[in-house]
Amino acid sequence: MGKLIERIVSDPKICSGKPCIRGTRIPVHIILDLMAAGENFEGIKRAYPNVTDEDIRACLNYAAMLADEEAGVSA
Numbered sequence: 001m002g003k004l005i006e007r008i009v010s011d012p013k014i015c016s017g018k019p020c021i022r023g024t025r026i027p028v029h030i031i032l033d034l035m036a037a038g039e040n041f042e043g044i045k046r047a048y049p050n051v052t053d054e055d056i057r058a059c060l061n062y063a064a065m066l067a068d069e070e071a072g073v074s075a
Helices: 028-036 041-047 053-071
Strands: none
Touching: 028 041, 028 053, 041 053
16 A cells, blocks of 8 residues: 555646656546546546556555545544
């Protein structure tokens, strides 16, 4: 899991600091939106040829980590 999360970076100079896939300007939320819309790994990789399976898994892992953090917060 640790290696996956290393694929996600946040740099104020890239995409206004939104979390992106390392080495790209592809925000995590774009990949997650595509997955939520029913796109599969192959479709995402066709749309973004420089994205790998591991990058997509890293985006999913990142979302899971955020959801887990939110679960510990009471409203």
